[in-house]
Amino acid sequence: MTNLFQLTQMEDIIKVETTLASQGFVYYSYIDQSLHAIHLKGRRFYLDTGGLRNGPHQLLIVAYDWQTGSLISGSHYHFSVHAGNYRERTFLPGDILVASDNVNQAKTGYVGHSALVVDKDHVIESPGLHPAIRKDTIQQFLVKHPVHAHFRPKSTQAGQAAAGYAEQYLNEFKEKGQGSPVFSFSLSSSLDDPWEYIYCSKLIWLSYYYGADYKLENDFLWFSPEDLYNNLGDSEDFELVYKHPDVKFVFNT
Incomplete structure (x- = not known):
């Protein structure tokens, strides 16, 4: 070969x-x-x-x-x-992983992905397709999205509260038959509406907003991974745990 x-x-x-x-x-x-x-x-x-x-x-x-x-x-x-x-990193409830790379490398830097850590081994995320919300391992996120940044809330209580909301949200989603919300970047639904549309970074916004009573600021209509990355990087309430040297977003969305 x-x-x-x-x-x-x-x-x-x-x-x-x-x-x-x-x-x-x-x-x-x-x-x-x-x-x-x-x-x-x-x-x-x-x-x-x-x-x-x-x-x-x-x-x-x-x-x-x-x-x-x-x-x-x-x-x-x-x-x-x-x-x-070997990268020795700990993961705590409420930690946020934000990737600028995509499974489809041709779109790297344009969309990205994000997930919320809920325990030392798992994230809850909205990766697209069906089901719109799922719990999966941190390891699969790291394998699929090596070009990412890892942020941690300085308040342990806030992180635990956000993770707790995400767990509750996932359970309610399953109880509803996993039919609502559906994965979509549609702007017709308000950012604080959890049951019509969902996407990866909106899930994190909802978890902190309803779980920890903390509002992540948004500059445009939809709350993108790029918004999340820059918001957390500028925030005094979060610290950077790890950042891949190639993390970069092409557009301000």
């Missing part, structure tokens, strides 16, 4: 760049023979290595044609994780 990928290993990620001319490919990345991540289109993506054990590892990257499913190329690599590479 032809080697068409250039790898750059950084502190806790591997940056992968391809020389393939077309962007119409999907990339499957396997670490130690287990599927690690899938990246749709784009010519650059990142693999999170922060959760891997110390020592040597094997990486296989396989590219397929997006439309036909035909195998384009596959390449094998060897890399090592050392104690200095």
